[in-house]
Amino acid sequence: MPCSMLALAFGLVGFWEKWGGWRSGEFILLSCESGLQVYLVENDSLACCYRLAYDYDPAAGLATAIETQILTASVAFSSIQYPLSSGWSYQSFSQGRRLRWQHTGGIPAGSQSLFSYCLDAPQTGFPVEMAVSWLAGGEILCSDTLRLACYQCLAPQQEQLTCLDDGGYAYTFGLINLTDYTIHRLRLSEPAGQDLIVEELLDLQGAVPPGASLGSFSLTLRQEAEGLESLCFEFTASRLLGDSSALDCCTFIHCVELPFCDRCCTPFEEFQADVSVGFTVSANCETGFLSATYQGWGPCDRTFWNLRNLNTGMGIGGFVNTNSISFTFLDETPYQLCMRVERRNAFGINCYGSTSLTVCDTLIFDCPDPPCVDSSFIDWAFECPSDIELVCGCDSMTYLNSCAALNWSGVLGLSEGPCGEPPVDSITLEIIAFDPDQALLAWFSQGALDYRFFLVQRRLPAAGWATIAQVDGDTFLFTDSDPAEGLNEYRIVGVIWPGKPVFSNVVEVFITGSQNRAGVGEGRLWPSPVRQSAYLQLPWPGPVVVLAFDVQGRRISEWWLPGAFLEPAALPLGAWPAGLYVLQAKGQDGKTWTGKLIKKP
Numbered sequence: 001m002p003c004s005m006l007a008l009a010f011g012l013v014g015f016w017e018k019w020g021g022w023r024s025g026e027f028i029l030l031s032c033e034s035g036l037q038v039y040l041v042e043n044d045s046l047a048c049c050y051r052l053a054y055d056y057d058p059a060a061g062l063a064t065a066i067e068t069q070i071l072t073a074s075v076a077f078s079s080i081q082y083p084l085s086s087g088w089s090y091q092s093f094s095q096g097r098r099l100r101w102q103h104t105g106g107i108p109a110g111s112q113s114l115f116s117y118c119l120d121a122p123q124t125g126f127p128v129e130m131a132v133s134w135l136a137g138g139e140i141l142c143s144d145t146l147r148l149a150c151y152q153c154l155a156p157q158q159e160q161l162t163c164l165d166d167g168g169y170a171y172t173f174g175l176i177n178l179t180d181y182t183i184h185r186l187r188l189s190e191p192a193g194q195d196l197i198v199e200e201l202l203d204l205q206g207a208v209p210p211g212a213s214l215g216s217f218s219l220t221l222r223q224e225a226e227g228l229e230s231l232c233f234e235f236t237a238s239r240l241l242g243d244s245s246a247l248d249c250c251t252f253i254h255c256v257e258l259p260f261c262d263r264c265c266t267p268f269e270e271f272q273a274d275v276s277v278g279f280t281v282s283a284n285c286e287t288g289f290l291s292a293t294y295q296g297w298g299p300c301d302r303t304f305w306n307l308r309n310l311n312t313g314m315g316i317g318g319f320v321n322t323n324s325i326s327f328t329f330l331d332e333t334p335y336q337l338c339m340r341v342e343r344r345n346a347f348g349i350n351c352y353g354s355t356s357l358t359v360c361d362t363l364i365f366d367c368p369d370p371p372c373v374d375s376s377f378i379d380w381a382f383e384c385p386s387d388i389e390l391v392c393g394c395d396s397m398t399y400l401n402s403c404a405a406l407n408w409s410g411v412l413g414l415s416e417g418p419c420g421e422p423p424v425d426s427i428t429l430e431i432i433a434f435d436p437d438q439a440l441l442a443w444f445s446q447g448a449l450d451y452r453f454f455l456v457q458r459r460l461p462a463a464g465w466a467t468i469a470q471v472d473g474d475t476f477l478f479t480d481s482d483p484a485e486g487l488n489e490y491r492i493v494g495v496i497w498p499g500k501p502v503f504s505n506v507v508e509v510f511i512t513g514s515q516n517r518a519g520v521g522e523g524r525l526w527p528s529p530v531r532q533s534a535y536l537q538l539p540w541p542g543p544v545v546v547l548a549f550d551v552q553g554r555r556i557s558e559w560w561l562p563g564a565f566l567e568p569a570a571l572p573l574g575a576w577p578a579g580l581y582v583l584q585a586k587g588q589d590g591k592t593w594t595g596k597l598i599k600k601p
Contacts, residue, residue, distance in 0.1 A: 032142035035060025036134045040146060048128070049079065049118040050148065055111045061141045063107050063134045066114065069098040071129040071145065078120040083113050100135075119148065153179045153250030154235055158216070163261035167223030171256060175214040175235070179250055183208045185238040188219075196225045197233060221258075230257045264300030264343060265351035274298070275341050275357040285367035289326050294339055297323035300351075302342045310334045310362070335363050373410045380497055382407040386455060386470055388493060390501065392419035397500060404499030427504035429492050430524075432537060433566055434509045439480040442535060442568065443492045443504055444526035451502075455493040460484055465491070476527045477535055477568065483511045524568075525583060525595035532574045536585065538593055541565040544585045556581075573599055 032038075035057025043049040054066060070076065076097055082090070087104045101114055119128050133143035159173040177183050186202045198220040208214045225231055232255040238246045274296030283290045294303050305325040307316045311333050338360040343351045350356070372394040384403035391402050394413030399405035402414055432440040441456065451473030457465045458480065469478055473494075480490070488511060492504035523539045538544060541563055548557040548571075556576065561569050564585070571583075578601040585593040 032134060032144065036063065036142055038066075038132045040148075043116060048148070049116070051113060051116040052132075053111060053113040054107075056107050056109050058106075058109055061134070061136065063136055063141055065100055065102045065135040066107065067098065067100040067131075067133045067135055068114075069094070069131045069133075070119075071131055075128050076120050077117045079116075079118040081116045083115070085112075153177075154214070154237060154252055156254060157213075159256070161256060161259060163259070163263065164220075165263070167261075167263070168225060169221040169258065169261070171219040171221060172216065173219075174216045177208045177210055177212055177214060177237070179237065180210050181239050182210070183214065183237045184240045185246060186214060187236040187238065189234045189236065191232065191234075194233075196222050196231060198222060202235075225258060226261060228258050230255050232256075260346070262346040264298075264345045266343070268352055268355075271343050271352070272357065274301075275359060278359045278361070279337075279339050281337070281361070281363060283365060283367065285370075290365060291324060291326040292337055292339070293324040294341065297341075298343075300343050300345070302344055304340045304342075306338045306340075308336045308338070310336055332364060332366055335365070337361055337363055370413065372413055374412055375410045377406055377410040377412075379407050384408065384499070386453070386467070386495070388455070388465075388467070388501070390418045391415065392417060399499045400495050400501050401499075404495070408497065408499035427492050427494050427502055429490060429504040429507050431490070431507050431509050432568060434483065434511065436483075436485070436511055437481065439483045439488065439490070439509055439511070440567070441478045441480065441490055441492075441507075442524070442526065442537075443476050444528065445494065445502075449494075449496050449502070451494045452497045452499075453495055455495070456480075457491050457493060458483075459489040459491075461487055474532045477570075483509070485511050523585075523593045523595070525597055528597035529600045530573055530597055531600045532572070534571045534573055534583075534597055535568040536561075536564050536571055536583070536595070537568040538564045538585055538587075540587060540591055542587055542589070544587050546571065546583055546585045549582045549584070550579060561585075577601075 035055075037055040039053045039055065041051045041053070043051055052068065056063065076095070077099070082088075084090075084101075089102055089104075091100045091102075092098070093100070099115075128148045130146045130148060131143060132146060134141040155176040155178050157174045157176060159171070162170050164170055175186070184204065184207050186204055188197065188200065188202050190197060202217055205215055221231060232253055234251060234253050236248050236251040238248050240246055277296040279292045279294045281290065281292045292305065294301070297303060301323070303323050307325075307327065308314065309316060316327070316335070338358055340356050340358045342356045345351055382403075384407055385401065387401055389401040391399050391405055391414045393399055393405050393409070393411035395409075395411060396419050397409075397411075398418040398420075399409065399411065399414075405411040405414055426446045427443055428446065429441060429443040432442045434440065443454075445451070453473055454471050454475065455467050456469040456471065456478050458468050459465045468480060471478060480488075488509050489506055490509070491506045494502040494504070496502065524535075524537045526535055528534075536546065542565075543560070543562050544564060546559045546561060546569075547555055549555055557573075559569075559571060563569075576599045578599050580596065580598055583595050583597070
């Protein structure tokens with residue numbers, strides 16, 4: 001049969017149009033419903049052997065049989081194998097060119113192989129057509145025709161696939177003309193959407209008669225082909241007619257398996273050049289990290305790092321098997337950072353025996369001191385707990401706790417415990433009176449500081465200090481209405497507005513079952529300076545008149561008090577102007593007492 005236009009009609013172009021291409025020798029029949037699919041897998045392309053399997057979902061249609069029929073004349077099934085399970089049966093028609101499969105319980109759902117076979121076909125260069133049909137009670141549910149390109153028109157020989165140094169492959173091969181026609185041209189093409197072969201034309205050195213070699217060819221496969229298991233492409237052979245027109249005589253698809261390329265073991269000179277680039281070091285003083293990165297690193301390299309203190313000789317950081325290392329800042333001391341590099345193949349073996357290369361550099365970490373105080377954090381209205389958890393600020397000042405240091409003074413750097421500096425002010429605490437039911441405490445400040453609040457603390461034998469009350473910064477009197485029997489120790493902790501604590505002296509009182517009052521000495525007037533109320537305690541009982549005079553001797557206030565002996569009397573001074581004042585107390589028996597105080601604005 002002469003090579004004619006029919007060859008193009010039955011060629012692999014039609015094969016691609018039906019199946020949308022191929023993948024690793026597996027073809028999928030697409031024209032039936034998704035639940036009625038047949039898979040055709042190449043077993044041996046040169047011997048024209050295949051395996052047929054199906055995937056059946058009863059929801060796509062109730063099928064009772066599957067039938068295959070060879071449509072091409074003078075072609076028959078051969079070497080048939082049936083790996084079917086129990087319950088299957090088949091029938092042969094048309095002298096073995098049509099086969100039908102049935103199952104006693106209906107076609108089992110899911111995937112299953114039907115049979116493996118070869119095609120006994122003449123070397124015509126034409127595809128072999130085979131119809132596959134799904135049947136339901138003798139009626140065809142759906143059908144399609146497979147055109148199988150048995151590679152009997154061209155045969156590859158002396159194939160060799162090698163890895164290129166810069167990526168991709170070089171594929172060399174020869175071809176034998178197995179057709180009955182003289183071939184004048186050879187065309188190479190790839191499936192739609194694939195562009196992995198650099199060359200597009202294959203040049204023949206003249207006409208090639210039947211049975212002769214078309215020559216040796218070389219194809220370059222792009223780097224993108226790496227990682228694929230196989231690569232498929234199409235050869236189309238053409239002959240020239242008398243009118244110089246070309247006619248495609250045969251087409252076949254050829255797939256090659258792509259090997260794994262181990263490109264790690266470059267020439268040793270390239271390895272030396274990569275390592276000689278060395279590493280870069282960057283320091284981030286804000287985060288406190290220093291990082292080193294190997295510039296010539298590649299996925300085949302194993303990089304080991306070691307940092308050594310040159311003053312002490314001690315290694316720091318150990319070994320890290322990566323291209324970079326990070327560590328926290330150290331002292332401003334010279335250090336040596338060394339990077340040792342090995343280049344290994346895909347199996348983890350050193351490419352150059354036991355040889356590795358090492359690069360070292362000397363470093364000194366020098367970062368400016370971080371800021372100590374940031375005023376943007378200061379918010380005196382922020383509510384911090386009153387817990388006494390003393391911290392030392394980077395400004396060498398002691399703070400009540402970390403919250404107070406940050407929010408009331410903007411201090412950023414802290415360490416646990418006090419700084420050890422003396423109090424910024426002095427608070428004097430006294431026990432004014434006590435009995436089994438109460439202990440009256442009074443205190444005054446000798447400095448001119450404004451207090452945010454005072455903490456009243458008590459300590460019992462074999463116990464720690466406990467806060468029993470918190471009063472505002474204008475209160476200088478407190479009654480402990482539940483003192484413990486025995487020894488009681490008291491102290492006052494004043495907290496000024498920036499959050500710094502001031503500790504008073506410690507006073508003791510021993511509570512017994514009998515009433516006992518502390519003496520009041522020569523009388524007292526406190527606090528001084530004062531904002532709102534002052535407290536007066538006199539050395540005698542009985543009613544008194546208290547007069548207040550400014551520094552010009554003008555009387556500005558007068559109070560009549562029923563007494564100010566055992567219990568101090570509160571004198572409201574909030575409306576007074578700031579300044580120095582003298583207070584004079586007079587008793588009914590002519591006794592007088594005089595004291596001074598300073599009024600704050």
